[in-house]
Amino acid sequence: MEYNTKRTHLHMPEYGRIIQQLVERCKELETKEQRNEMAVAIVDFMGQRNPQLRDEENYKHKLWDHLFIMANYDLDVDSPYPFPTMEELKEKPKRMEYPKLQGDFKFYGKSILQLIDKAIELEDGDEKDALIQVIANNMKKSYNVYNKEHVQDEVIFRHLKDLSENRLDLTGLDSLEKSKIYYATNRNGKSNGKNQNQNNQNKRRNFQYNKNRK
Structure with missing residues (x-):
């Protein structure tokens, strides 16, 4: 039986053990062409497993960054985006x-x-x-x-x-x-506040006037 303590460390647990194993397998491939092909497939698989990321801006860039992180910053492939360094990711954000x-x-x-x-x-x-x-x-x-x-x-x-x-x-x-x-009238063309009260008063006066004439 294989225990988790003997397995490769999950650098990003939210992606699970399967994707981590695929990344490790990608690193072991002999030619760069093979690694490039598998890296693209892994990124597509990551996007399918996490569809919520598609709502975020530049989600493809983020997936490639995550791939590199799961490879422990050691993956020789041609990425469409520059890979981040460990120092960049550990750098504290600027104070807002x-x-x-x-x-x-x-x-x-x-x-x-x-x-x-x-x-x-x-x-x-x-x-x-x-x-x-x-x-x-x-x-x-x-x-x-x-x-x-x-x-x-x-x-x-x-x-x-x-x-x-x-x-x-x-x-x-x-x-x-x-x-x-x-x-002034509001967006729906209805009178507000003071104008509405004045209109109601005028209606009551007209009603009372017509009633007295009868």
């Missing part, structure tokens, strides 16, 4: 930079920063003013959802100035509700 939004502003999200950058690039005019108001409206919604409390407009104005480094300023606006787009 933290996003700009931290502390009091983290709940606004990265999309707000992108919109702010876009607004800064626009020339002064109606388009820029409308975009700034859209940004402020979305900031207010995000603030209310995250903090579960109503926020005063002047707080949003101050945050907008801070995030834009004083390049976007709504301090001349009394409130967001008085902006031209705050109560």
Whole structure:
């Protein structure tokens, strides 16, 4: 009986013992032509056994890298991709930079920063003013959802100035509700908020007026 302790070490256990044995057999072939042919077959077999890898970017490159790792970095074949070295794989990834939004502003999200950058690039005019108001409206919604409390407009104005480094300023606006787009119709063409309430009131007045005339 052959025990696992006497078998070749599985460098990548997720591929199983069969593929590891095929890799070992590939290394033992005498000619490079034979090794190349078998290496291609092994990579195809690895892809069939692990179809989920096909959803990843450059999955073929990854399979060839895994083949080389299972060969313990010792496989003389012609690969369509450069083989990684042991040093490269052991190298620690570079430290990722933290996003700009931290502390009091983290709940606004990265999309707000992108919109702010876009607004800064626009020339002064109606388009820029409308975009700034859209940004402020979305900031207010995000603030209310995250903090579960109503926020005063002047707080949003101050945050907008801070995030834009004083390049976007709504301090001349009394409130967001008085902006031209705050109560605009939504994407489905339905009125929202204040407009809908006003329509309901008008309908009730007309109904009462017609009823009194009868």
